[in-house]
Amino acid sequence: MRTNRIVAASAALILAAAGLTACGDDSASTGAAGDAVTVKIGTTDADQKAWTAFAEKAKEEGINLDIVKFSEYPPVNPALDEGQIEISKFQTINYQAQYNASAGKDLRIVGSGEINILGLYWKDHTSLDGIEGEEVAIPNDPSNQGRAINVLVQAGLVTLKDGAPTLTPTPADIDAAASKVSVVPVDAAQTSSAYHEGRPAVINNNFLDRAGIDPQSSVAADDPNSELAEPYINVFTVRAGDIDNATYEKIVEIWQSDEVTKALEEDSNGTAIQVKRTKEELNEILDNLTKDYS
Template identity: 30%
Template sequence: MRKKLSLAATGAVALFALTACGGDTPSAEENTNEAGATILEVGAVPVPHAEILEYVDENLAADAGIDLEIQEFDDYQTPNIALDEGSIDVNYYQHLPWLEEQMATKGYEFEHGAGIHIEPYSAFSKHETVEDIPDGGVVAITNDPANQLRALYLLEEAGLLQDIDDETTALSITDEQNPKGLEFEENQPEVLVQISGDPQIDLAILNGNYLLQAGMKTADALLVEDVSADNQYANFLAWRAGESTEAIETLEELMQSDEVKEYIKETWPNGDVTPTEAS
């Protein structure tokens, strides 16, 4: 079952503080439906993650003895808040650099499965070519460190920046690294889609799930990340450390199945969502 919670970042902490049951919450193994299948509460962003989970729930889960209760979130903070507080058993929306940054800054203790899919990072522009982007052009870029570095590397691959390293940020970038003098406008990733069409923006670098949710396609992007090689930005399932259950392991197996891989390929044939080689 898919629940459209659509929780915004503001007020989310207070909401989960009120709703989390802590020690009174039954474990996934103790929570079963009328047919005896183990119920898993899974948090995800709507596209493509909740759609992939819904396919699994409707086509594969029952035969495997699990029942997915899918809760949708509209931002990147609340799925980990919910997981940490026990409102959900597992989430599906994040990649390794984001997870590592979240655990380092928030103190979360999570574990994760293998990569399931990759959404290529893409940059949209009012200009027809990279060469048309003017000196001093305005680039809309995410304000979260893990994805911001990913965006800076994408700009380097396009020849707009140079000598980017893992310590580079939009605020610390030097004139030598930024020969065109690009100006960076930082914002939350969910906001970048909304301002991508602003005539003052020369280039907007967007996360895959938000551009898909807005009905956009990477085919219309000026720059698209290469996902053909081993990519650290593959999205996976995450759960609380030491709390993996048989039901979570079963879901992990289903998410790595050939059926899920084929579903992703058939649903997004142009590569907007690409299954990983491990799946």
């Protein structure tokens, strides 16, 4: 995910910059239990199968999702803070922490979604055999760079210097003498080019399909259950006063349903793994990361 420095703007500017449109039925429908609740939720992923399944399942549960589409990440958090939407599902904990720190806000997490596994790909190879001494291309943007390095750490290919930041390492934090490979930071879009040139590369999921790379062909990947992966859990975000809203908690539960999970797996070619963590755990991770960025 691309990291941007976010500055809160007026609601009017937010809506204009996002180029957002609402979809779905604004009027609440009536179910067996009475009038359905309408919730305005913002996302950048509304066109995915998972979101269609999500809206259908929510309607069955008496929640009418008024999905607000954003074309890019930066306007979503300010829109939530200004009340243009009620809840969002588009970002990782890491991205939210950077927003809270840079904008001086206190948006909170009401529940977890999935984590998208980040993999190391090496053309015409099915294992790490022979990789020692190779240069590995990694994304150069701050958020993905640190995570890519940790993929290599978990694979036993890179060792960090004593005292290096655990969650957000940079190439300067790598102990070259103790590592089996070196890293070459490049634009995230160029990692797939490095792969096709025969170099091992850590490649973001959104570049795999367009580059004709099988997501299941990675020779190494991060562990979604590892502490190192925690900042990259996708989350449902609300304003602080809504942290205990029962409807929003129900929305999280619906996202974790079998129907949505199946559609999510299809969208991601099996690289998205649902993560179930309590909101207390998620907000503790958020607060620790926010401190690091403050």
